[in-house]
Amino acid sequence: MILNLDDSFTKELEADPIMENSRRLVRDAHFSYVMPRKTSDPKLIHVSPEMLEPLGISGKQIGTTDFLNLVTGNQNLPGFNPYAMVYAGHQFGNWASQLGDGRAINIAEVLHDQKRWILQLKGAGETPYSRSADGLAVLRSSIREYLCSEAMYHLGVPTTRALSLALTGDQVLRDVMYDGNAAYEKGAIVCRVAPSFLRFGNYQWFASQNKIKELKQLTDYTIKYFFDEVPQLHDNIYLNFFQKVCDLTREMITHWQRVGFVHGVMNTDNMSILGLTIDYGPYGWLDDFNPNWTPNTTDRTHKRYRYINQPNIALWNLYQLANALVPLINETEGFESILNTYPDQFKTSYQNMMRKKLGLINEGDTDDKLIGELVENLQMIETDMTIFFRELAKLSKNDVISTTELVKFSFYNEQELNKIQTDKWLDWFQRYKERLQNEVITDEERAFNMNLVNPKYVLRNYMAQMAIDEADSGNFDLIDELFQLLKNPYKEQLDNEKWYAKRPEWARDKIGCSMLSCSS
Numbered sequence: 001m002i003l004n005l006d007d008s009f010t011k012e013l014e015a016d017p018i019m020e021n022s023r024r025l026v027r028d029a030h031f032s033y034v035m036p037r038k039t040s041d042p043k044l045i046h047v048s049p050e051m052l053e054p055l056g057i058s059g060k061q062i063g064t065t066d067f068l069n070l071v072t073g074n075q076n077l078p079g080f081n082p083y084a085m086v087y088a089g090h091q092f093g094n095w096a097s098q099l100g101d102g103r104a105i106n107i108a109e110v111l112h113d114q115k116r117w118i119l120q121l122k123g124a125g126e127t128p129y130s131r132s133a134d135g136l137a138v139l140r141s142s143i144r145e146y147l148c149s150e151a152m153y154h155l156g157v158p159t160t161r162a163l164s165l166a167l168t169g170d171q172v173l174r175d176v177m178y179d180g181n182a183a184y185e186k187g188a189i190v191c192r193v194a195p196s197f198l199r200f201g202n203y204q205w206f207a208s209q210n211k212i213k214e215l216k217q218l219t220d221y222t223i224k225y226f227f228d229e230v231p232q233l234h235d236n237i238y239l240n241f242f243q244k245v246c247d248l249t250r251e252m253i254t255h256w257q258r259v260g261f262v263h264g265v266m267n268t269d270n271m272s273i274l275g276l277t278i279d280y281g282p283y284g285w286l287d288d289f290n291p292n293w294t295p296n297t298t299d300r301t302h303k304r305y306r307y308i309n310q311p312n313i314a315l316w317n318l319y320q321l322a323n324a325l326v327p328l329i330n331e332t333e334g335f336e337s338i339l340n341t342y343p344d345q346f347k348t349s350y351q352n353m354m355r356k357k358l359g360l361i362n363e364g365d366t367d368d369k370l371i372g373e374l375v376e377n378l379q380m381i382e383t384d385m386t387i388f389f390r391e392l393a394k395l396s397k398n399d400v401i402s403t404t405e406l407v408k409f410s411f412y413n414e415q416e417l418n419k420i421q422t423d424k425w426l427d428w429f430q431r432y433k434e435r436l437q438n439e440v441i442t443d444e445e446r447a448f449n450m451n452l453v454n455p456k457y458v459l460r461n462y463m464a465q466m467a468i469d470e471a472d473s474g475n476f477d478l479i480d481e482l483f484q485l486l487k488n489p490y491k492e493q494l495d496n497e498k499w500y501a502k503r504p505e506w507a508r509d510k511i512g513c514s515m516l517s518c519s520s
């Protein structure tokens with residue numbers, strides 16, 4: 001394998017001196033060297049062609065044994081020592097202390113076309129941070145991460161990427177619903193890729209141990225490699241850095257709300273310092289627009305990470321990051337003032353995003369109200385978020401609308417709509433049409449613009465589950481079909497009309513479709 005290795009992380013930061021792969025607390029170092037575990041019968045299931053070029057990998061290399069061995073951890077790159085990072089985090093609002101890369105091993109840092117990429121194997125075996133778990137990943141969750149991270153990329157949502165999905169040939173024991181019914185599943189490894197996999201939790205760990213030297217080293221490293229060109233809005237480099245992290249996080253969450261993505265586990269250890277969607281676990285997509293929905297059964301009672309709460313949680317997490325960074329400048333005011341502007345800035349991002357979803361270019365005085373009522377109306381009866389916005393693009397501003405026919409396809413059961421609710425929709429359409437009179441663009445132009453931000457195809461939970469069920473019986477065709485489909489989420493794909501459909505009834509309460517656990 002020819003890759004242009006350029007190792008900045010292990011060169012600039014502190015290595016744990018202990019080389020043995022035993023579970024331990026690591027207080028004075030940023031990472032531990034650890035080898036991926038050998039897999040018994042590795043098989044490549046899928047490779048993302050769009051990820052090859054940025055890494056400088058030629059298409060010819062992917063069929064080679066070297067490639068297979070690299071992305072399954074069976075062979076290291078000469079000159080690169082694999083490692084796992086230490087981090088901590090708040091899980092579901094509670095301090096969890098040391099966590100770390102328990103089943104992720106960084107196997108390369110590549111510099112290509114002046115861009116830096118880390119290749120990380122998820123599920124490649126135990127590390128010093130595996131705590132009581134096995135360091136492995138199962139096929140089901142690996143398919144979900146592989147398909148969704150590349151789909152998010154094509155949707156224009158900041159995300160970590162995926163290079164490959166492979167079977168290990170090993171069996172992994174999992175209790176999917178934590179109900180005592182453990183069973184063996186196929187082991188798999190995703191080779192995921194990002195400029196950096198640093199999380200809020202990496203900084204939190206050193207702050208929590210009062211290890212200011214290590215905290216400063218890590219933050220200085222991060223700024224040097226990833227934040228050196230940020231706007232100098234404050235008189236302190238750490239505040240400029242923090243401001244940028246807030247901005248990136250806000251942008252990421254705005255995208256999630258736009259496409260109807262629910263992360264499911266927004267713990268601070270799952271928040272990328274680069275504002276990338278990271279750690280695809282029990283995530284889900286809104287089918288019917290239910291702002292209080294979360295796919296994660298572990299969060300069923302409090303629904304901390306439900307769709308509507310994602311912006312608030314992002315802010316809560318940013319507070320934790322700020323707390324971790326405070327020792328670097330020994331004052332809190334600068335951080336507080338940045339955090340205080342976040343709610344208004346998020347509101348502006350959200351309104352602008354919703355305006356785009358509605359095809360509005362100018363700002364109007366009544367837009368807040370129009371958007372607020374739309375969000376309410378979407379909840380009156382089960383209404384499919386993705387389909388609704390695609391159908392809405394077909395509206396002509398001079399049409400007389402006397403029924404809900406236009407968006408009928410987005411209703412799960414149109415019969416449920418009573419007279420009052422129908423009138424609410426008609427009233428809303430009327431005001432939307434009036435609002436459109438203030439825009440200069442034609443209906444066609446507006447539809448074109450709307451279809452650039454309202455996807456036609458997303459990785460609905462049941463679709464991923466279908467691919468998983470087929471893959472479990474050895475057929476990987478659907479993985480490729482969905483992968484190809486989701487490369488062009490905004491385009492009309494006539495051959496793929498079957499995927500422009502509401503969640504089927506069988507998937508309503510099925511495990512894997514609407515109910516997911518952290519077990520993966």
Ligand code: AMP
Nearest residue numbers: 099100101102103130133134135136279
């Ligand atoms: P997650 O809920 O996937 O974000 O993981 C939280 C923490 O648990 C991280 O430190 C993970 O590395 C660790 N973890 C999750 N699953 C495993 C596993 N199978 N083996 C070892 N560590 C794990």
Ligand code: MG
Nearest residue numbers: 269270278279
């Ligand atoms: Mg995680």
